[in-house]
Amino acid sequence: MKLLKAAVCASALGLVLLGGAIQSASAACKLNSPGGQIKRVVYIIFDNVHLRRDNPNIPSDLEQMPNLLNFLQGKGIISGNHFTPLISHTADDILTGLTGVYGDRHGSPVSNSFGIFKQDNSSTVFQTSFVYWTTTTAQSHPEAGENLPVLVNENGKNAPAPWPVYTRAGCDVAAFSLNGLAIENKTDIANIFGSSVAAAAATQDYEGIAIHCAQGSPLCSNSFAKPDLLPDEPGGYSGFSALYGNINVQPVISPSGPVTDLDGVVITDPFSNKPGFPTNFDPSATASLGYAAKMLEAGVQVVYTYIADAHDPQRLDIPNAPPTPNSGHAYGPGEAGYVAALKTYDQAFGKFFARLKADGINETNTLFVVVPDENDHFVGGPPSPANCDGVTTPCTYKNTGEIELSIDKVLLTQRMNSARFSVHSDDAPNMYINTNPGATDTLTRTMEHDVDALTATNPITGNTDKLSKLLADRAEMKLLHMVTFSPQRTPTFTIFGNDDYFFETGNNSGCATPTDPVCEAPGFAWNHGDFQKEITQTWAAMVGPGVQHLGRHDEVFTDHADVRPTTMALLGLKDDYVHEGRVVAEWIQRNALPDGIEDRQEDFIELARIYKQLNAPKGELGRASLVWANRAVTSPDKPYARYLKQIADITEARDKLAGEIKTMLNNAEFHGQPVSEGNEDGLGHRAKELIDRVKDLAGHDEDRDERAER
Secondary structure, three states: OHHHHHHHHHHHHHHHEEEEEEEEOOOOOOOOOHHHOEEEEEEEEEEOOOOOEEEEOOOOOOOOHHHHHHHHHHHHEEEEEEEEOOOOOOHHHHHHHHHHHHHHHOOOOOEEEEEEOOOOOOOEEEEOOOOOOOOEEEOOOOOOHHEEEOEEEEOOEEEEOOOOHHHHOOOEEEEEEOEEOOOOOOOHHHHHHHHHHHOOOOOHOOOOOEEEEEOHHHHHHHOEEOOOOOOOOOOOOOOOOOEHHHHHHHHHHOOOHHHOOOOOOEOOOOOEEEEOOOOOOOOOOHHHHHHHHHHHHHOOOEEEEEEEEOOOOOOOOOOOOOOOHHHHOOOOEEEEEHHHHHHHHHHHHHHHHHHHHOOOOOOOOEEEEEOOOOOEEEEEOEEEEOOOOOOOOOOEOOOOOEEEHHHHHHHHHOOOOOEEEEEEEEEEEEEEEOOOOOOOOHHHHHHHHHHHHHHEEOOOOEEEEEEEEEEEEEHHHOOOOOOOOHHHHOEEEEEOOOEEEEEEEEOOOOOOOOOOOEEOOOOOOOEEEOOOOOHHHEEEEEEOOOOOOOEEOOOOOEEEEHHHHHHHHHHHOOOOOOOOOOOOOHHHHHHOOOOOHHOHHHHHHHHHHHHHHHHHHHHHHHHHHHHHHHHOOOHHHHHHHHHHHHHHHHHHHHHHHHHHHHHHHHHHOOOOOOOOOHHHHHHHHHHHHHHHHHHHHHOOOOHHHHHHHH
């Protein structure tokens, strides 16, 4: 009877059963890759999975996942010279990769939440960055007095979404555990389904899963679909539908019953113990890849999926899941639980690739994009035994955990500074001083100098640590693409801190004695968000038609903003806006390059490379400017005033020049207009001059910014 109902449901939805997998009868998806070879896109985002070794004796995360690493190195390109934007946090990093623009153009450069000064500037309200694409701040936090999309672009409109370029081409787009593309919370449920549904909704039914359908797609030709509304989308977006949540997706892609992971176990929310989405938003590899495989088998042509890190213990996404391992405390490199988690990830990728191969989905017809959000800095003592490798000899740790620090208590104790403020808690905390004082206000200047003077005794090493590494004021944040359309979101300044520390206000929740101003807390041990190279230098990989087989290839500096335009170029699609990133032509086979690049490839590459050093937050100009800004911010008022005039002029010049270059690159990438040698020379020379000027102002040699990062 169950199979009969499944067959009837599949027939009613316009689906056919083929080879044991449900596949869409629609063939409307028109990706325009050279020769039409790419039929699908599989986009996998990791949370903090590392290519580099955190300890030279211990194989890296990817080294312990050979099924994935061998696939990427043997069939495509994987680069370890790839960087995040600033700040280097999950939401900002994912959104930059999805859109190809930095936080000043997608609305959330400060994440995973950001402060909004109230209209009277009396205090700050914090807004999560994890929302559905169209959610507004007024819907989430009306008390803030701001009524803008959370994901606001540079013109005050909702930032362009990642999926319309596909759905307009007739392709369906699915997401599993990806911020922006699926429902994230009750506010999102209310916006799409109404407040009465949201009030009674079981979150595992509605959160974390979505399919955005092309017009006429059989996947949305049913009562489960809702209108897919993007009122600010460039060019308009009407007549499209979407399936939101497991409650509406599962009956369509798996009408015979709940979706299972790659091991055949029902994917379950560990908190409610009900089938559906794991509402901790930390899905295992077998769950995430299992749901992705089911979506692909249902005929979805573009699938985005997210996988949790392996160094933080997670409850399993299975029925009757046991408690979180290791008492919820983070693992150190090579610790048994960490190694065991990576082994399950490796097994999951082996099963995933084998299953897709059986479905006829492989590197000959599918573009695979794999990228983590960011890297991490491990906070803890040395391993025991000292030469452990984790795989054959497990490592153990006496100390594992970030150092929590109550910055308000330390400011009061060491500097007698009792000014009221809020911080976005992080190892690179953004400070919002009550009353929202200006850059030259005494309240701001005193706080900057006091923060710069703070120290703490490290509970792991016993050393006295300077807490602030570099300070960025609002002028520097603007240069680093950290200032959005809304001035109410702009922090007073940002502390790029010592990356062993996690800065917060009030009591330290992870401390044995919460009132202690400083302690080591075992719950978390992997810090990110900061500027250090260990955190911001990560990796990216691509496999599929048109991608060069370069294996490990670190020659080219890239960052997350480059992933989107490179993907679009390989697919023969184009967005309705100009990216901040560029097409990484060096990764693409010559016969797959856009005509405007192929015709003058060398000139394009030369200009693109200097552009990245000019415009990327972690490019040469950005890194040097942060050193310069810190020196100015921590100087007396007169030199600081001179700096404010200089950095305003430099930012204006940088933005104008970057605008000229990215327009020229975009014309080559997507409009068939090659970069001429004269333009490459002229614009490139101007970019180099501006970069050198900022380096001179920073007063450093070639390695000074690298030393600052350490």
